[in-house]
Amino acid sequence: MRILVSTVDGGAQLRPLPDSAEAGREGGAGAAGRVAADTPAGGTVPAAALPGRVRELETAHRPRWVWADTASVYPPLLRAGVRVERCQDLRLCHAILRHAAASAGSEIATSPEGPWDHHPADPDHEPTLLDAVAPELGPEDVLAEQVRQDAAVEAATEPGRLRLLLAAESAGALLAAEMAHDGLPWDRDVHDRLLTELLGPRPAPGGRPPRVEALAAEIRQHLDAPGLNPDSAPELLRALHSAGVEVATTRKWELVRHDHPVIPPLLEYKKLSRLLSANGWAWMDTWVRPRPGAARSRFHPDYVPGGVVTGRWATSGGGALQLPKQVRAAVAADPGWRLVVADAAQLEPRVLAAMSHDTAMARAAQGGDLYQGLVDQGIVDTRARAKVAMLGALYGATTGEAGQLMPRLLRAYPRATAVVEDAARTGERGGVVSTWLGRTSPPPPERWWEARRRAADADATGEDTRRARQLARDWGRFTRNFVVQGTAAEWALCWMAELRLRLRSMGAARGDLSSPDGTATGPHLVFFLHDEVIVHTPAELADDVAAAVRGSAAVAGRLLFGDFPVDFALDVAVVENYAQAG
The missing domain is CATH 1.20.1060.10 (Taq DNA Polymerase; Chain T, domain 4)
Structure with missing residues (x-):
């Protein structure tokens, strides 16, 4: 079940919606329009009563909340002690769909820029339950955007991947709000x-x-x-x-x-x-x-x-x-609590092995240390040189030691290196590339195209040609890394989203997820840095949390890459302060 939340004078309108797949089969806007706003789960709710109503519906239906902007809507709910399981953040999803190559023919991608392409910019603004992406957006505008997004996904070339990306991005928005609200314990x-x-x-x-x-x-x-x-x-x-x-x-x-x-x-x-x-x-x-x-x-x-x-x-x-x-020693758990610190070892090379289905590189990743795996396979002679070679492949190094080692990787891992090499060539031509789930890179800026046109002129100088070639190589390095770094970011989002659900389940088993003032009462994520997370947990649950962290990483790998055999190794530590994690 999905429930659309939009603002009206003095309150919020709740409108139940069909699931996205059902709406797509039955005609998008028509299907959404046939669900009345005054059904038992719908209606208009005064602002002061909204947290209580959301809590009731969350308990009864566990819906996916569809709203304009998590950063505006969710913090007041958190302060009222209300936490939701799932949402669809229309602003974040719009940004992905507008630029994704997989949905390039959609209304979202082809329409002129509008209020959904902008975010409230006032850093001193305290968000309220009645905030929207822009003041001119009413309930019908929010509904129309949700319908456009359903249609864009259903018509996409790979709707399953894109749907997973939007769900993960929206889960990340919930997590960001929760971590900002709960805070990182600090001495x-x-x-x-x-x-x-x-x-x-x-x-x-x-x-x-x-x-x-x-x-x-x-x-x-x-x-x-x-x-x-x-x-x-x-x-x-x-x-x-x-x-x-x-x-x-x-x-x-x-x-x-x-x-x-x-x-x-x-x-x-x-x-x-x-x-x-x-x-x-x-x-x-x-x-x-x-x-x-x-x-x-x-x-x-x-x-x-x-x-x-x-x-x-x-x-x-x-x-x-x-x-x-x-x-980092100042990041310290409350008495009777612990920090579970986990980071994914060599995440981007492992992601590259998985997205390219390079079985030889995946075998090197088994056992926990991919760089040592390169040494054991005889690709290079030291772990340090293995790291230099792999980072050179990811970031497009062509000179120095990395450039000298690159031919060895090309021979050993042709499928993996082909992914980044193809992405680089596409960027050098001015094309766009996409991550595994469908986030798409921006095209080169106008100055890039101007340099290219200038180099093609009959009166172009040698400097014009050199500048155009340098800009092409630079953009190729950007697209080379985009496909891997972006896919690694998707894996991390899925990892956190799964872990968040497992922590919610552990917290719910102990009672409410938060106290009336919004304080988290069970294990909860408090920090995220690209491939590293910290969970603040009651000490007696620390081992269970550590197992949940590892299990969530395995689930994230399967969500993205199915049964392809690549290990996403984690370093996990249960500590009293962050410095003890090493």
């Missing part, structure tokens, strides 16, 4: 101690900690620049040039190539300054808040599902995707 005292050990005591506002200030003084001395502000890139470049250090940037990779006494303290200064700005005291005051009744505070990240073009997540604040090792 502020440990964080303060770690910062003090590394940087010195907390400085006055606008000042530098003692260790950072001492390094700044050392840098000024080595460069004979007493007034230098090391945080100013132009000033630092001028001072380095005056001291005979000829660098074009102040990036680490360029600085380490030079032998000068200023380099070691400058690199240390940059590392500690980065920690101070990204995860220092000001960051903690902004993003880590006390949780009433809990022993630990909580870090509340702002995840953006599908925020990267490949489908990977991004964040719009807090830097959840970049928690450095220096502060």
Whole structure:
């Protein structure tokens, strides 16, 4: 059962819908229109009564909730202690269907841009139950979009894959909202101690900690620049040039190539300054808040599902995707609870083996360490060189050690390398490529096509030709990686979606999933980084959670790749704080 949620004056309209396959068989809009809004599960509900009504329907029917935007609708439900199992996020699904090659002929793909192509942009806006994607969208607009999406999927070249992608993307939206609401358990005292050990005591506002200030003084001395502000890139470049250090940037990779006494303290200064700005005291005051009744505070990240073009997540604040090792000990479970930390080992190469059905590469992945598997098969002589070779294949390296090793991979794994090589050639021609489930890459930008047209002119110069070729190679590297990174993101979404359902079942067996104030009472996901997850769980359930994490990875592999024999190996640790996971 599906229930469409749309806003009306002072409340929300609930409209039961047929399942998507049924709607497709019976004519899409006509089938949806024949389901009355005033059936027992439908009707108009005042805003204040909506959480209770959603809870009732969730318990009675376990529907798939269809709404405009999870990021707007779900947080208020969470604050009211209501958690739903499934949804269809029309905004996220629209973005996929609009650009997917599999649905290129659909109304969604061919219509002019409209309100569904944009997302509310006010970062200070507190979402309410009555928010929609755009204020001009009413109940009939939301219904019409849902009908268009059903039609686009049913007419797609591979509807099953696309349907799975939309379900996984929508599940990710629920997870993002739940993780932002629940927060990552955080020990502020440990964080303060770690910062003090590394940087010195907390400085006055606008000042530098003692260790950072001492390094700044050392840098000024080595460069004979007493007034230098090391945080100013132009000033630092001028001072380095005056001291005979000829660098074009102040990036680490360029600085380490030079032998000068200023380099070691400058690199240390940059590392500690980065920690101070990204995860220092000001960051903690902004993003880590006390949780009433809990022993630990909580870090509340702002995840953006599908925020990267490949489908990977991004964040719009807090830097959840970049928690450095220096502060991970502050990520600490509540007393009586544990953290189950899991990451998928060498995920992208395993995904490549599965999507290409390269059995030789899949055999190398058996046993847990794919890179060692390459050594055992005699492809390369060391694990380090195996890693260089595989990453070179994924990212299109043509020079250096990776370029030298590439012919060995081509001979050993012709099916796997053909997938990325074909994707690269397609990109170089200006074409688009798709992931396993159907997310499609964008076409090259206009400047790319302009360079190509310029190189084809009769009066084109050698520089015009070189620039066009370089842009083509660059775009080919993008499409080469897109198909693998995007498919890995799909696997990760399916992994998390399955794990979320298993954790819900474990939590439901203990009672309500959350307390009246919205606090999660059972095991729940609290962190996600591309191929790594953290679950916060009561200690007595930790081993069961670890088994659920592994089982969910196996299910994700079968959902995407059927019975193809590739192992998705996980490193799983049950710990009291994140640093203990290694």
